[in-house]
Amino acid sequence: MTVRVLIAVTHLLGAGHLTRAAALARAFAREGHETTLVTGGSPARLPDLGTVTLVQLPPVRTVGTDFRTLLDEDLEPVDAAYLERRRTLLLDTLTTVRPDILITELFPFGRRVLADEFCALIEAARGADPSPRIVCSIRDVLVPSSKASRIAEAHERVLRHYDAVLVHGDPELVPLEASWPLDEQVRPLIRYTGYVDENESPVPETRRHGIVVSGGSSAASLPLYRAALEAAQEITDRPWRILVGRSVADSNFRELRAGAPAHVAVELARPDFRTLLAGAELSVSQAGYNTTVDLLRCGVRSVLVPFEAGQETEQRLRAERLAALGLAEILPEADLSPPNLVRAIGRALSWPSSRRPAVSSDGARRTVALAESLVQSRPALHRAIDWSPLDQALDRAQDRDCPVGFWWRDDDAVADTPELDRLLGLARRYDAGIGLAVIPSGIEASLAVRLAEENKAFALVHGWSHADHAPAGEKKAEFGPHRTLDEMTAELERALHAARQLLGSRLLPVFVPPWNRIARDLVAILPGQGFRAISTFNDRMSAYPVSGLLQINTHVDPIDWHGTRSLADPALIIANLANAVERRAMGRADRGEPIGFLTHHLAHDDVIWSLCERLIAHLAARGIRFLCPDACFDLETRSQLRSNGI
Missing domain, CATH: 3.40.50.2000 (Glycogen Phosphorylase B;)
Incomplete structure (x- = not known):
């Protein structure tokens, strides 16, 4: 798929911003994308741009660090008419290109002196049909204003208009929060690309001298x-x-x-x-x-x-x-x-020779991949999510003296993969507990090693091999009413033993039937096989009243499994969460059961990841953290939580 890309950059002092933007433009063009680079700073010598279209606005620059005074090439202050010529050419370019993705370099984290110009571009882009994805491109280190109001203004613009913020750096060297005060609402939009290297050719090995x-x-x-x-x-x-x-x-x-x-x-x-x-x-x-x-x-x-x-x-x-x-x-x-x-x-x-550190420098390639993912992801994750139904439900629950807890279950883990790393990193960033429903027959040693490092992540038993035993035409099930109880009981015993052997204390004796389906007769057998709890999906309208067996379900899944297999409608996800809160506040669901958020890390695209993080961040901003699974599934702790209404 070919996408149309428009990158807008204005460098005011050195040419570093333009050099980086040009490297990104070349990377997009190399992948066959129609790329236009609009530059508003002084003309500069650039390496061959290949098929990139370069548009030069009437240039502006500054002298020294006075970034409030814009000068033309003759070092004369620019006037309103000069700025209007820039804006007109910029908007004409937008109309001509009709981009699928618009990238603004530095703005809104900087270039406040050109805010009118950038805001006009963004408003015009949002008014287009179809409108492009809008992305901010920033370097590894920013210089924040000393005024909190200006930082808040930048955050508000990001949340209102942008799909992602691409940080061209590596958090192992410099995390963005080392220079910029990120808040929990903006953090979900941050994507690290690695450093953008304008010279991607191999570094020659030569004798060092001089x-x-x-x-x-x-x-x-x-x-x-x-x-x-x-x-x-x-x-x-x-x-x-x-x-x-x-x-x-x-x-x-x-x-x-x-x-x-x-x-x-x-x-x-x-x-x-x-x-x-x-x-x-x-x-x-x-x-x-x-x-x-x-x-x-x-x-x-x-x-x-x-x-x-x-x-x-x-x-x-x-x-x-x-x-x-x-x-x-x-x-x-x-x-x-x-x-x-x-x-x-x-x-x-006098130092010994240096070694090249393991810091990512493939930022251009990664930027292209992230941009492609944003354009391809459907349905779109709207830039402005209306959280008010959830907020109002939580407020009403609080007024009714009904504190609401949340827990997080993620299904199908077997190994320490990049997707699992992203999942656990997200949980750790927000101090969230998470229960990993692991498939016992496929567990690899790397999963045990990784779980040993995560004090708020615990494993749950996700069937035996996640195999479908339902006849053709029926809903999938591994432990449904399609096999004998003896056969399934043997697999239950085998599953718990194998998972315990590999994961030790990081495993909780909680059974999560694949596809959230289980034969009713099998439920009564679970305590005798060593299971203390069960977790499926939806409210417990038909709970399993088995002595010694706790049931804590999940209730909201962000994936549109029967349609795009990407993100479900965000408004529907928020409505489902709000309804789950309301049902507890009104006594139509067990007040003591936390609301379960169900994810599948191996099936996520970037738009699903973004919604998950934005939801977690939104709850965290209200002081709500996902409960730790060991507390959720401990009978004594659950009793205490119930007495507190959680």
Whole structure:
């Protein structure tokens, strides 16, 4: 399937934002997607864009860190008419392209000075028929406003308009919350892609020799170049190469070159920078995004002088993370001087050779995959979910002195897969308990290892092999009325024993019949086989009154099993949850039974994952956490919870 992609970016100081957006555009185009890149910053030299259509808006830029004052290419302040020409061309491009997916780079987490322009684009996109998916693309580290109202405004725009926020970084190096105060409503929309590498070719293996000094694309590194030239007067036993950004004035470049000693080459930035860096003993640079990707790919020792003018914190945070990996020596910008730089270089050169850390750098490919998933997922997960039916039901239950508990069951686990990792990571992020209905005949050792690490995840017994024994034309069942009791009893015993042997204390003696169907006569046999509880689906209108057997069901499933096998209508899911709350508050269901949310991690697409996280986050914002299964299925604990109305 070919999708139409529109990426909107405006870089104001350096060209890093544009470079990253261009790398994404090339990745989309390589996969055969019709891609348009709209750039609103100063024209910059870009690698070959292939089939990408480039649209240049009337450019704006800033000087230094004054991001509130927009200037044109002649460094004159822009007026309303100039901004209107930009907006008109941007909206005309939207109309022409008719994108399936719209990506805004940085906005609404930044570029507030261009908010009118971006908001006009988003409103026009939402008014299109059909409307595109809308995605925000941000780097690993952001610079939040000191005003809480502006952060809240950014969050409100994300929740109202966006389908996802793509973070082009790796949380193992820098999680987004290290720089931006995420709230639990926005967190479900966050997707880490890994770092976006504009140069995806293999890193050459060469002999390391010499020092490479670089300063990105802006003129902000001029003090670093000058300090490096003087430091080179002291360190003469190695060759130096100083690569000067193309935004540095020609007069300054000539001055630097004229002051260079014989063992120092001063050149303009080169397209083979990665090769030069791979062959260097040491890198001296700032800590911009693209420089960080280069350092991570090459694994070269480095001295970082992070840009910190105007109270900028982005590069300092990134530098500190690299230093923690043993990849960098930090020299604060305020302490930059030739003697201090000489000492920092000496310390860095004394380290053992660096190894390339295991940080994801396939962000462009992953971005394309995530975008494709968003476009393909049907039915659409609406950007604005109406939670009011659930909230009102919970409020009424509270007014009636009926606290409502929730628990989470996920079916069909057998091994530690990427999908299970995502599931358990989601549960851990919201401090949620989760019961994994595992298939005993298929359990792999990796599942036991993983469960041992999760203190709020417990296994339940999901049949024996999840095999359908129902005759053709009847509803599927493994333990339905289609086999003898003796045959099924033997499998029950075998299932519990096998699961216990592999999972130990992480297994609860709870039987979850596949397809939530079980022969009534078999239920009475469960306690004698060592089971203390049973869990199926729907309210217990026909409960199994068996002594010593607790029943706690699930009640809401987000998957449209009989239609798209993607997400069911979110409004219906919310209504089902609200009805489950109302039934308990009105006494039409057991007040003591928590409401069960049923998922199947191996069957989820991104739109199902998104709804699950948004639901969990919404409940967490109300102070409601999914109960831990060991508490749910402990008879003594259940008695206490019942007395408290939960």
